[in-house]
Amino acid sequence: MRTDRAIDAYLRHISIERGLSEHTVAAYRRDLIVYRAWLSEHGIGDTADVRPALVAQFAAERASAQPPAAATSLARLQSSVRGLHRFLVREGIADADPSERLRPPKAPQRLPKALSIEQIEALLDAAGPAPGGAGVGMAGEDLLVRLRDRALLELLYATGARVSEVMQLDVDDLVGGGHGDVVRVRGKGAKERIVPVGSYARAAVDAYLGRSRPELSRRGHATPRLFLGARGAPMSRQGAWLVIQGAAERAGLEAHVSPHTFRHSFATHLLQGGADVRVVQELLGHASVATTQIYTHVTVDALRDVYLTSHPRAR
Template sequence: MRLERAVDAYLRHISIERGLSEHTVAAYRRDLAGYVDWLADRGVDDIEGVTTQLVSDFTAEQAAADPPPAATSIARLQSSIRGLHRFLTREGVAAEDPTGRLRPPKTPLRLPKALSIGDVERLLDGAGPAPADAAPGDLIGVRDRALLELLYATGGRVSEIVQLDVDDLSHGDVLRVRGKGAKERMVPVGSYARAAVDAYLTRARPELSRRGRATPRAFLGARGAPLSRQSAWLVIQQAAERAGLTAHVSPHTLRHSFATHLLQGGADVRVVQELLGHASVATTQIYTHVTVDALRDVYLTSHPRAR
């Protein structure tokens, strides 16, 4: 099979059968396009012509680029290539997997940056007024407050929250979230977020909906169209500016804060794994390093013989 056809088949597989997001599929497409072009320059345009040495040479050349890419970028590139060849071997298209002995680069442990509880409250206030204080015509403020309250209350990815339908918010104190790979999970919603969402659905969304075409999406823009990931990111940036937060704040910052605050409050890491929708507890355990660091700081400042 020619490489272009093989890549197309693999991308259809991860998009349709595995249900990966458009963003993830687009990243794989970019990685594999560069890989196929590099092989073509060396006279290889068929799957059977790909060898372990060629794969190794390609990744080594990418890692030696100037300026050098981050280790995480090389790891993702290797993941794209490995996924392609494993798929082709599993489907019987290729006799052997040339990436079997490929070793990913070691990536440094980067601890997620979480806001303090006080900073989260300031951020929420910067997004919009609490439901009881909202002015009748402040549609966007009511929406933005509901959006940020929900992000922090559930630890949801911004892509998961902006894709919610109104029906997903109709389960009382739990939220149905569709995560990576189209996997659904039920996440509890606290009283503050519930009140903010209810205020948005009753006071703001009906008017926003009248401004655009009918859509089941819960969160709408000023013209009635579904709110995009980019618009949600901008909402958070503007809220952070109004709150006077100097640290970089992104949608994922609220997800990190959600997990960190739960663990600091005594939640079991397995419970946090389920709430975040992580496939492996190893992904969640990075947050335990954050809480251990916090414990160490308290110990050093509080124990009379710690220093």
């Protein structure tokens, strides 16, 4: 099969059948465009002509390119190539997988950075008025937006959901459970999970739904999305990023804060509080507990610091 047709078929497969996100599919597309161009430069226009030595040469050249690419980028590029060739074998288009022996570079393990509970509380307070508060000093448009911002950040911290997952929430995804409120979160591969929502987050969301969202909704076309922008359209990931940056600046936090910081803090604080790692895995929507166990390293580091500063014979 021609390489361009093979790539198009594979991208349709991961988008429609596997349900990967638009951002993931776009990343795979960029990688495979690079791969197709490289094959074309070497006179290859059909996937049947790709041999293991050629795939190995492609990987080696990309690894030695200048300026050097990050290990994570190289790993994703090789994953895209392997995924394409495995797909062609599964579909009966190719007899063998020329990328079978390709091994991606091992990316250095970077421990996630979590905020302290005090920093999280300062960030939430800086985002908007606490539920039940009067919003002193705020009026009109400012109050509408800040109620939404508080609800957004409270929900990010309460659920540990990815910002893309929270942006996809509909109002009906908030459900009253038998033991309290829960939210339906749609994760990677369209997998759905149920995550409890604490009283603080639910109160903030209720304040937003009661006082802010109706007015924002009137400004745009009807949409079931939970979080809306100032013009009534569904809020974007970039909009959420700006909300977080604004709150971090008002809170005077020097640490870098991103949407994923809330997810890291959620997992770290749960484990520090005694939660089982497999429960945290389920709440985060990780396919493997190995992914979640990186947070246990963070809590062990915290325990070590306490030990070193507290035990009389630690040093």
